[in-house]
Amino acid sequence: MAPDARRAAHGTVDDVRFVIIGAGAVGGVVAGRLAGSGTDVAVVARGPHLEAIRRDGLLLREASGDSVHRIPAFATPAEAGWRPDDVAVLAVKSYDTVGVLEQLPRDLPVVCLQNGVANERSALRRNAEVYGVCVMLPSAHLSPGVVVAQCAPVPGILDIGRYPAGTDGLATEIAARLVKAGFHAEPRPDIMRRKYTKLLMNLGNAVEALCGRVDGLDEATAPVRAEGEAVLRAAGIDFASAEEDAERRGDILQLRLVGGEERGGGSTWQSLARRTGSVEADYLNGEIVLLGRLHGVPTPANETARRLVLAAAHAGTGPGSLTPDEFLARLRSA
Known part of the structure; x- marks a missing residue:
């Protein structure tokens, strides 16, 4: 189902939940920023990092100060209880992409918040709506439960486009959510070129x-x-x-x-x-x-x-x- 048709069938823009799979440096900073701006967010993490987020919340460290975000955290994508208006955001390393995709419903839109150029093609084999993000987000994750945004006042640039090319209503929605969260983000039809x-x-x-x-x-x-x-x-x-x-x-x-x-x-x-x-x-x-x-x-x-x-x-x-x-x-x- 096309993004605009999905919204009409299942709800409004405000119903969107972003499930960020991989809450490391990039995924964690984006999750914390989105949560802080009022967006519905959940994360999938593992090991001590998952335990720390569940116990103490996700600690986002920035030059302007620290913030703690109590975000639902799951050990696997299957635990997320997928909803019709959810967006799956992949922020795992590329070698984990196929394993994650195999655990996702095939009618979900998938956003590749990842470096490299192979993830989008893998996603498109399974899911019809795939989006690439050009990630320019200096960040760090070295301790469980903690992520660090290393640029301020703008933490990063996250332009987005549909794969293999083009933009649509969902790309525009996601860019707007990222801008609200403090990022620079633009829908770009040539996202893979970037x-x-x-x-x-x-x-x-x-x-x-x-x-x-x-x-x-x-x-x-x-x-x-x-x-x-x-x-x-x-x-x-x-x-x-x-x-x-x-x-x-x-x-x-x-x-x-x-x-x-x-x-x-x-x-x-x-x-x-x-x-x-x-x-x-x-x-x-x-x-x-x-x-x-x-x-x-x-x-x-x-x-x-x-x-x-x-x-x-x-x-x-x-x-x-x-x-x-x-x-x-x-x-x-x-």
Whole structure:
């Protein structure tokens, strides 16, 4: 059923409940912000994080102060008690996407609040209404029950569009809810073009996790990004230019200290820091490796970054195990 028809059949805009599956850094900040703005929200989490949310609420830390949100929290999507007007928001790592989708009703709209470009295609195999979000939301989740928004006063930019292209009434509704919650959000018909640009940025996540945020990091990530651009062009995949991306970002995202703590690193850095045993490099650098193999373009930089960060995750190695020079030396010997 189309979004507008669903609203007419089942209720008003105010009836929408967002069930955010994955209440980590991005999902948790979005959940807390939406809840704080009066939107009906529930989350799906696991382990100590789930226990802490159920016991103490979700603690959202921001430069402006802390807030606690008593949000319904479930261990699995099946426990959510799905309603006709619900929207499923995926905020899990890409390697968990298919497993989550298998637990969702097939008539739900699915929003991919995720990095990478493979999630939307997986969702569209099962659910007819799929939306992609280009996530620009510096955030952190390192302790159970706690998420940190690292930019203020605007926590992030979350543009949304229908997959594979276009916008509709639901995309406009979701963007409006996000704006009410303090985010910058616009419905965009070319959302995947924007997400491929974000993919290029995320190719450096593995190198950042391996080396930390240190001098020389830009030089170490440069070959990974350049290789990614070359592969996308060979594959005939359009992506927004650096100038377009800079224009959209402007000066909106302003990093701020929260509790006197410096930003440690992005999502892959945080996975190594929490010793989760897994990272989503297969869906970031691995996407470039896959496209390179399909189109006959060598991808040694992305394959090296992927191989090294996966090995670090599996070994339980924390971030910063290599210097940028050491990473580049590994790349030269690949």
